Amino acid sequence: xxxxxxxxxxxxxxxxxxxxxxxxxxxxxxxxxxxxxxxxxxxxxxxxxxxxxxxxxxxxxxxxxxxxxxxxxxxxxxxxxxxxxxxxxxxxxxxxxxxxxxxxxxxxxxxxxxxxxxxxxxxxxxxxxxxxxxxxxxxxxxxxxxxxxxxxxxxxxxxxxxxxxxxxxxxxxxxxxxxxxxxxxxxxxxxxxxxxxxxxxxxxxxxxxxxxxxxxxxxxxxxxxxxxxxxxxxxxxxxxxxxxxxxxxxxxxxxxxxxxxxxxxxxxxxxxxxxxxxxxxxxxxxxxxxxxxxxxxxxxxxxxxxxxxxxxxxxxxxxxxxxxxxxxxxxxxxxxxxxxxxxxxxxxxxxxx
Ligand code: SAH
Numbered sequence: 001x002x003x004x005x006x007x008x009x010x011x012x013x014x015x016x017x018x019x020x021x022x023x024x025x026x027x028x029x030x031x032x033x034x035x036x037x038x039x040x041x042x043x044x045x046x047x048x049x050x051x052x053x054x055x056x057x058x059x060x061x062x063x064x065x066x067x068x069x070x071x072x073x074x075x076x077x078x079x080x081x082x083x084x085x086x087x088x089x090x091x092x093x094x095x096x097x098x099x100x101x102x103x104x105x106x107x108x109x110x111x112x113x114x115x116x117x118x119x120x121x122x123x124x125x126x127x128x129x130x131x132x133x134x135x136x137x138x139x140x141x142x143x144x145x146x147x148x149x150x151x152x153x154x155x156x157x158x159x160x161x162x163x164x165x166x167x168x169x170x171x172x173x174x175x176x177x178x179x180x181x182x183x184x185x186x187x188x189x190x191x192x193x194x195x196x197x198x199x200x201x202x203x204x205x206x207x208x209x210x211x212x213x214x215x216x217x218x219x220x221x222x223x224x225x226x227x228x229x230x231x232x233x234x235x236x237x238x239x240x241x242x243x244x245x246x247x248x249x250x251x252x253x254x255x256x257x258x259x260x261x262x263x264x265x266x267x268x269x270x271x272x273x274x275x276x277x278x279x280x281x282x283x284x285x286x287x288x289x290x291x292x293x294x295x296x297x298x299x300x301x302x303x304x305x306x307x308x309x310x311x312x313x314x315x316x317x318x319x320x321x322x323x324x325x326x327x328x329x330x331x332x333x334x335x336x337x338x339x340x341x342x343x344x345x346x347x348x349x350x351x352x353x
Contacts, residue, residue: 004033004263017176021159036117052091055322059094061298069231069349079146081109085154089127147230182259218279226282238271246270286352292333297351
């Protein structure tokens with residue numbers, strides 16, 4: 001068992017089973033043994049790779065999308081350019097390079113990164129050397145100013161709770177012990193008002209997931225945008241109205257048992273975009289758009305062709321493969337979705353309906 005596993009086993013022995021959300025939070029963000037604290041998680045060497053790490057085109061096109069939203073709202077002279085969970089800082093670096101030519105955008109932007117992992121903050125500092133960047137612990141720490149924000153694969157890392165439908169209500173899935181092993185179990189059945197709406201699309205045994213942190217974060221973002229102007233682009237894997245068990249662990253680019261070695265695997269759950277939209281009622285929310293469709297609308301084919309002109313051999317092959325990976329429906333193009341939040345009455349950011 002890992003050091004974190006021993007800590008969790010002791011805790012469960014003393015105080016009883018913990019929620020999947022508590023388990024996820026400890027595994028991902030424990031200050032000493034957490035996954036994001038200890039491991040070089042992204043890219044070919046890490047356990048998974050993300051769109052900005054696959055190709056510079058991702059950050060470039062979404063950056064220009066955000067800059068156009070800023071122009072469409074009258075180019076407010078001092079605004080927050082925020083990213084949630086920036087990983088290695090690659091998306092922000094590509095965004096900033098692509099938007100250099102947008103008059104006034106850089107001068108007006110105060111770049112703020114919301115990042116929980118001290119280790120990743122260091123990496124971001126290196127990637128973004130040469131830019132004025134500050135870090136925040138939470139969206140509540142963002143200033144009162146127009147807010148243009150991007151979050152790629154951030155919401156899937158937030159802790160979820162899972163509930164299983166029972167004839168007498170709902171049982172929460174909990175992490176408990178079988179001897180010295182961590183195992184999933186179920187709480188006693190309880191009535192849960194927050195799941196009343198899910199009675200219609202589930203039956204006994206059905207699993208639903210709730211991400212309490214996500215709703216709070218989106219509400220905060222939407223209130224800021226409604227008050228001060230701005231837009232938020234949220235890209236992640238998931239769907240409108242999630243259903244079923246989507247909790248998963250990835251180690252070394254393969255699925256793993258999420259309870260076998262706490263702290264060593266990336267733990268995620270699909271994002272329920274409907275829940276995000278319901279939390280953003282202060283603003284207008286666009287239709288959920290497939291990543292492949294969005295990137296095509298933002299001009300990825302033309303950008304890919306322009307970049308291809310300077311490449312040959314294995315580099316050209318890798319570039320063509322990256323384009324396909326980001327956009328093809330059988331790769332990331334359909335599983336990953338995007339949604340934009342913008343002020344009521346403003347035009348949606350480009351690429352969104
Ligand atoms: N956006 C990046 C990284 C995605 S991984 C990319 O696309 O490559 C998730 C990121 O969110 C990591 O940077 C992780 O440290 C951060 N993160 C996870 N939970 C967080 C939380 N509760 N608050 C702030 N950052 C968090």
